[in-house]
Amino acid sequence: MTVWALETRGLTKVFNGEKAVDDCSLQVAQGSVFGLIGPNGAGKTTLIKMLMGVHLPTAGNGQMLGKEIPDTTGEVRQEIGYVADTQQMYPHFKVEEILQFCSMVYRNWDRQRCQALLKGFELPQGKLVRSLSKGMKTQLGLIIALSVRPRLLILDEPAGGLDPVLRHHFMQLIMQETAREGTTVFFSTHNLYDLERAAEQVAVIMKGKILFSKPLDQLKSSSRKIQAVFPKGMPEEARNIPGVLRIEEQGRIYSFITGSDFEGVWERVQGFNPVYLEVMDLDLEDVFINVMAKEGYTHEGLFLE
């Protein structure tokens, strides 16, 4: 039986009568890397803030690492490393003072690890938080999150505001952490490339609602493109094969874009004796556009980055 490191049951948050997060139920397996993707304003940050106890949910609950949320004691957060979308730390504190505060708060604070990370990121300890750039603040956030020796990492747009080199280092560190320590990672992003590299399970959130939650592999393998050329044009029956999202025509070539049951569609198309038949994988972006279109959403604003 799978152990869920993180589980939400109908989490809902209403802001001024509007549902920012609507009946969200998710399950994140222990040791897995889970990506939450959605456009800006879809409710990713609100959901994560509810997990971290920053916002109190309007309805619903959940558990993290076996402890119920919302949790009034804060105990559940002892083993969670959290990197917020914007780091709001005390602007008049020095980096080392922030770290000292954290070392007093977290029971498993790993001083050596913290020092090593500081060195690795070349973050000056004597600097005031106020004078750090956005990227440096994010680094400080990650240093803290990793120094608590987390069993679960919750990252809100972890690579936002970082330059490509740092972004890569950042993802490297996170992958290293999950590979070495078996740490569960739950991260939100609107960047498909980060998602594809890092995540094995992915959930799409749109307008506060979770559209689906699936293994990335399954998502990719069920959505493919079958190109076929038929000797006498396309047979009428081929237009209604179940599992086909869309058919594109280009001259004599017909492209069947599958949404599910790829094997079934493949056999049906083969049954029409095409003179030419080929399968193509779609890249993640196409997969998402197709799947979302099926869910009744166009991709407006989703993949601007």
Added chain:
Amino acid sequence: MWFDINQRSSTPIYRQLVEGIKQAIARGILMQGEKLPSVRELAARIAINPNTIAKAYQELERDGIIETLRGRGTFVAVQGIKAGKGERKKAVREMAEKILVEAYYLGLTQEELMEILGEAVEEWYRERSVGK
């Protein structure tokens, strides 16, 4: 390098890894018996989900291309290339069919196609023999 990932490609990442390692072995970049980085090391190095890498290694191991020795690591199998020859021939034949289809659409004649293939095969083996 053999573990380079092309993010723009529509090929799934684990497949790219499998292909990359197969090619690297075929070209002699990875030698028989050579040690491969562990799943953890590789995950950290290229910032890829460790389970994706494990999946690629599993597939390669199933095909007998690499082998894992408990407690010692993962190595390029010694008779890796010979293993599963029947399967392999079939796969090569399928790929050849794709090339034929492609050639048909490009309007190549049988002679032209044979010439191209002959050249490619010859060049490949010449390079391999120089490498050894």
Added chain:
Amino acid sequence: MRASFWNKAIAWKEWRQHKGKFWGFGVILSITPIINPVFLFIIKAVDKPHVNPDPIFNDPAAWSGSIAAMLNSPSNSSMGIFAVLVALGLGALAVAQERSENTLEFLVATPLSRREIAGTKFLVGAGGLVCIMFVNFLFITALALILPADYTIAEAFGWFVRETAVLLALFGLGFLAAVVTGNLVASLLGALAVAFSPYYIAVILCELLQTLGIIPREYAAYDMLMNIGRYMTLPQYISDYQNFVSHAALLVPALLLAALALFFLAAALFERNPLERGGQLLVFGDTKRIIAAVSSLFVAALVTIAVGNRSSNLTLILVFLGVCLLAAGIAALVRK
């Protein structure tokens, strides 16, 4: 055990974050009891000490007069309105500064409970206030021990207990205001309004009830209402200090209890605070609706009192309700 109101890490952070304020506010409060006499001594010491070697040390009134006056009636000293504002401000800032800098999100996302956060913040702030008062008390006590003074140590002690009790209650009020409101300005204004307004609310209410003929001025209930308003107006204890002194045996415990009650109320509200509306005036409820309701009630009361003497009671009640509805309607329109 876990339901603790105290956490060392938060205390350390609070001290690190607010020590400048504690020092600054401490200096302001100690102008009359400490800085003024010290300044006098220094001037006397520098000012031709050989020619004129004395009088300040022999004449108690020369240096201790202002302190004695403060002990009798703090309102004309640095322990008057300044102290009221400092106590309110310290209370409000403890929470509101974190809100305006958005650092509260960082704090509540750490493994600290909200109760620990609210509790420790309150205790550190209140503790700082008590410390400031205690240092002042110690200083004037020490002076009275060394030099002949116009006041007694017992007087100083009585003053210390009474003024500290008032300031603690004010601090609690400021703290509560900051928990309920969404930002720094709102919490400071809110704290000021809540601190000073009960008396005026009582005046308007009494006037209205009298106009409507419900409670005529002769009734005991009228005076009772006015007194409640007066007792709930905390700065009143400083401005009407002599009256306060005569009832101190009852009022000091009452004020300390009030501070304690505000503490638990603030902690309980903080635990339920959804923390989502950084920029809004009020965190709980709909700010605009509350403002509309309060202002329409206020307008209706004033209009009724103004029309008062010419009409019958029943008409006046109708006028009151009518203006209430009208003002609420206008407020609703303005909202849209």
